[in-house]
Amino acid sequence: MELTRRAFLQASALAFAGSMAYELSTQSKAFGIESSEEDWKLVNTDEYTNICCYCSGGCGVICSVRDGELINLEGDPDHPINEGCLCPKGAAMFQLRNIVDDKTGEIVHNPNRITKPLVRRAGKSDWEDISWDDAIAEIARHVKTTRDENFVEVEDGVTVNYTPAIGSMGGSQQNSEEEYLILKLMRQIGVIGIDNQARV
Amino acid sequence: MTGHYCDFKNADVILTCGSNNLENHPVSSKWVQRALDKGATWIVVDPRFTRTAAQADIYCPIRSGTDIAFYGGLINYIIENDLWQHEYVLNYTNASYLINPDYNFDVSTGLFSGWDPTTKKYDTTTWGYQTESESTWDTSSTGTYSWVSQEGVPEFTPPTLKTPKKDPTLEDPNCVWQIMKNHYSRYTIDKVCEVCGMDPDTLELVYKTYASTGDPAKSGTILYALGQTQHHYGSENTRIMCMVQLLLGNAGMAGGGVNALRGEPNVQGATDMAMMVYDLPGYLHWPTVASTPTLRAWCEHETYSDGYYTNKPKFMVSFLKEWFGDNATVGNDYGYDWLPKVPKNGDDYTTIGTFELMNKDIMKGYFAWGQNPAASDPNTSFNRRAMAHLDWLVVADWTETATATFWKAPDMDASQINTEVYFLPAALIYEKSGTILNSGRWLQWRQKAVEPVDQAKPDYEMCDLLYRAIADLYRKEGGKCSEQILNTKWDYYVDGKIDPRPVSWALNGYNVEGTDFSKGKVSLLNGFANLKADGSTANGIWIYGGYYNNSDAPLDPAQQPVGRRGHDDPGNLGLYPKWAFSWPANRRIIYNRASADLRGQPWNEDKMLVKWDGSKWVTNDVPDFAANKTNADGTTEPIPPNNKAFFMKWEQNANLMTTGMKDAPLPEFYEPFESPVKNTLNGSQNSPMIKYAENESVKKGDASQYPIVATTYSITEHWQTGAQTRMCPALDEIAPQQFIEMSEELAAEKGIKNNDDVRVFNNRGSVKVKALVTKRIRPFTINGQTVHQIGMIHHWDWTNMFSTGDVVNDLTPNVGDPNSYIPEYKAFLVDVEKA
């Protein structure tokens, strides 16, 4: 197995933390601007490699993490495609999670992000909060009702088992394993209307 | 992409046409610059003088939507000036194949032979070959296809190989070469200039420069993106580029190929994974009512008579085995009937069609996974009204998108909309792990760096929650065809928790024996060559075979091919075979057999990918052809060079002319759906097979009302509908508002000054944006008439805390391509006025 410096560090980290090492077990909410006595922004950070979420260049990025919080994100210098470089969107990927408050100068979670499930009821003009459990239960019920009411078992003498009433859009944003699960989830309830960002 | 990003450095000429690669695929700039530093020439053909054009050696303007005229002219130029690569074209393409004598193209009507005016479809029989001889598969126990007769393999009648007639002299009037030569003889330089709007000197310079790569030692690459594809003949645009690359012998070369710069991070993966109506993972076809109602029919209809796709039943049975697990047996056709079949009106279920279905109250529930059709699809104001017919909508995303809040749109009345909308907060890319593919088909592993903020969850976890909840309901209450759901294998857990790694096992493929996901035990397949049609192997997507194949450490991606980080670069060609994994089988440049001549000697030693040394193949890249064969006794021996350079085709030669497209055997120029001028190349204004053009919602505009050509595009600072990038303050700061680019001439005509607010409108909508008046945009003279074109960026909508704007896709027409169903975003009509 080829090991670069970075891969070696990761391999050691993995060995240290066991098979689930690539998932962090704890997350600290206490983070803020780096204290001035630390001479280096990335002091005591762990590095994780990732791939940019914009165009299809597949540029490598390195996420520097301290105490479960993202401290920095920049190009992966070992990556053969981007050699550590990132375009403006890639260079701003850190901000998807954390941004600098322009009033206080402190680093905070991006307020534009929604991090709780929401539901909008019929005829209402705003969102309501909903728990994950309730949201999933309600969606499952919707799927069953819609599917059972609109299901074609046989067409032209052929077993077809599809529902015309449910559509699914997307997949180009997800990882491939997720794409497979989305595809599988949708096709196994009989969905024909599957499409993704390949065209739009 | 047939190549990959690093490969651009090997090109002698780079043609950017239909992409704005510096702005929208900025990493390409690094590799284009490397090529330039080695002396390459860079041509940019674009309606606008972009930041990409600013750095190119040659810039040539082109009216949006006229690429086939441009490339048709290039083909004509190559043929007329004898600049094509003779040995390559003669041996590796179907140039010498004889076509059915009934084939015809009628210039006056713009129709090919086989047109049925009632169904408005082509019967492609007359586009096919004349047959020389027929042969059948040897499925005996010692035959090449002995596997067909083995136990467990579904019964099917193997296809008959019809060897085509050929004329190696290329003189026969029915041979592909003569038909093609004749077809493009109308595409003269003057004609192309008249249609596309550039001047003949510039065009000829472009043709001459690019055609220079017909020199066998040289390679030219074409970088394209949605500028080529987002037309109602976008697939033909792509095909004609392939033809050019074949004529010049560039396909399969290092620094050559046809390179789609794809726009989404994992759109390559989504396409591979068949997140489309008609597709099945790995570019197979999903079962349809019309052609493949049974597994037997599928095997008979889909399996090629020769070439690598003779193996399709292996891929399909393995797919069904992975999909249904133990529930799939040879006795029940491996569960084939439980898969939903695409009905005859399957086209209606693609993106554009789904909104019509909603509008007709046929589609009632909708999932949007990180996609934003209420802002990104064409004719979005219609789409929003259609979505209001939905009973329910589920959106999984990072932020409030236009889709999640279509009921909050300025033109919608929430009190009248009864759709129940669920927003599921998704984890960011570095808050979860998994595989992503780039345009170069590289599968790379993403490591999770941090936990999702608050209650956000990865999409895989959402899928799991939904699957379990739905399956529970059917288990408890029963319902329509509940076995479809309950027989599906869904066991991708590690320590009881949903996890992407077992899914990776499924995608890579595994031996059924020795595998038990529930026990964390898996016998991974080395590659797709190990797949079998007898139910002993399982695989979710055959082309990924080998990306995650180390059974010794199935839970450690770093010890899998996908997690490799090696920098070896044999041949110094930027192939990096030990970095991650590239499908298929870690091939970095596909069709690489074509990088060497008939005797297996590289056209250019410096760009050696594969080479026959007289007794074996010496390789820098994994051979994308049958380089070795396995004998009955299990030994392998090399296969000496032959002409089978394109073994994914049944002919094993590349197709200059094809029956594979629905709308034309040879790309022919038609005007965009909405165009200010008449088609002067043939008698049909639009492609006869344009999709959805007759839908009421389209509201076609004509040039008397809306004389200005508009095209939509992205800028480097933002991305797609801006849902992600507008949430990044640093990006809003460097590109705060939506603008259109227009010429000084048009601005003067309309009394518009730079930075003015302007209104852009047509029958479908009206948007207010800023005007950027610039010399970089120049009016075109088409057929002697002045045609103005504006460029519109499309990254805004009403959502977001930091930056909002109008939805530009309210203006785009919801018509599409008959092969890919892609909408025509790149050329439509509008008018502009000062706001």
Place this chain on the structure above:
Amino acid sequence: MATERFIQRHSLQTRITHDVFVIACIWLMISGLFVFIPPLAAAVPEVARFMRITHRIVGCVFIITPIISAVASPGGVKRFFAKYFTKWTPEDVEFVKKFVPYMLMPKKTHMPDQDEVKSGQRFADGMLMLCAVAMAISGVILWLGISVFHVSAGVLAVQRFIHDLFFLILVIFTIAHIFLGAGIFEPYRPGHMIGLMFGNGQIDESDALYHWGFWARKEIEEGKNIVVKEVPDKK
């Protein structure tokens, strides 16, 4: 008990205006020095930063004080201009000619009688006022130019030069003003010079006759501003 006569030379308003102005001026000079003298700021940056804030606040006082005073007493402004922009008499000319000899040989040089404001005083005070105006204007431009209007660097540089130049002139004339006005110079010492601005604003008859002969005699003749006080008998 003998009596002594005093002339009321400056009103309360004048004195307050002058004194507030003086305090502001001194504060501005001190706080300005923190910017002007690098090692000073480097040594105590916290103090320097505080001084810089006060430079702006006190600058406001410096500018507003005379304006308020002028608005409160338009007549005073008129009189002020009348006495400062008056015709030069032969005595005024003689005063200027004799000024340097007088400063060096006060015992041997006798100055001519003067009006209410000596010619030299008119010149010196005029320079002080010119400097104040120039400093105020350039200061305001520097301040607002940076914080509100974001003017070009060239404008700022020119204003800074003006600010520095007039600071130089101001320093020279201020020292001279203090030297004479506060009675450090011995010929100016007897009497109540300091009290004119920092006391009751009155000048005793003898000093008035010495400095401003024409004015003193006129005041005494008119008698309006004359205050008679009992003083202990002289020995």
Place this chain on the structure above:
Amino acid sequence: MTEQAILFDSSRCSGCKACQVACKTWNSLPSPLEKNSQEWNGSLQCPPDLGSNTRLIITFNEGDNGKKYGVNWAFGRRSCMHCTNAACVNVCPSGCLYHDEYGMVTYDAEKCIGCQYCRSACPFDVPRHKGSDDILGGSVVINKCTGCPDRVAHGRKPACVTTCQPGALDFGDRDDMIAIAEERVALLHKKGFDKARVYGKDEMDGCHVIYVLKYGIEQYELPENPKIMGSVNASSKVMKPLTALGFVAVIAGLAVCYISGIGYHRDTMRYDEKKHDVIDVDTGEVIKHIDKEAGER
């Protein structure tokens, strides 16, 4: 340490502004968050100028190319030039600005007193100040490119250089950067870009940012012959010593006066307004008689 420099090759720049973003994210500089608060100014040059939280911008200028299509589209770079003869360092009253070991002009924000002399001194109009909108200016602190000394000290290149995809930015020994720049300019001349030139090699006694300009300098918002402004020199080089001199001279002069005035005696006088006589109080002697009839006062 050898002198280091940033190289900016405008003929490779794609105008993507990733450098602007990387500068912001590495240095944790905020962007405005108020909805739609940023005006677009009719150009891709955004923000249009350096600002209190913007240390670097890419400039866009469209020049006539004399051809049928397109323009000479110049992508320039505006940020600290890290001059050897740095006006800001010369003028800084508090020793906040200084040259680091690599020759880059950096600063110790703790020492900044917010006077903003550096901004008005800089011939490139580069230094900006955080909090400069604060009317009292108590929180004004310099904010300009530092050359990322923290990154350089840890073996990385400055944030802007690291992120540059087309390789328009580089960082290394100043001599090497100059050599690369000169080679590039020679190539550009060969390609027909006659006005291509190196900038920053000799300007300000040598900058630590070296530019390759593809088109004429007039397209790049750069001064042809940058100099420390006369008024800056006058202020720092002339006015301060002159003021000190003036101060000393006037004190010295007045000291002489003071000495000459010591022991001065003057008689107490009184004015007899009726007789128009000025009388010595002690002797009763009439010092002066005012002849009113003759017009005396």
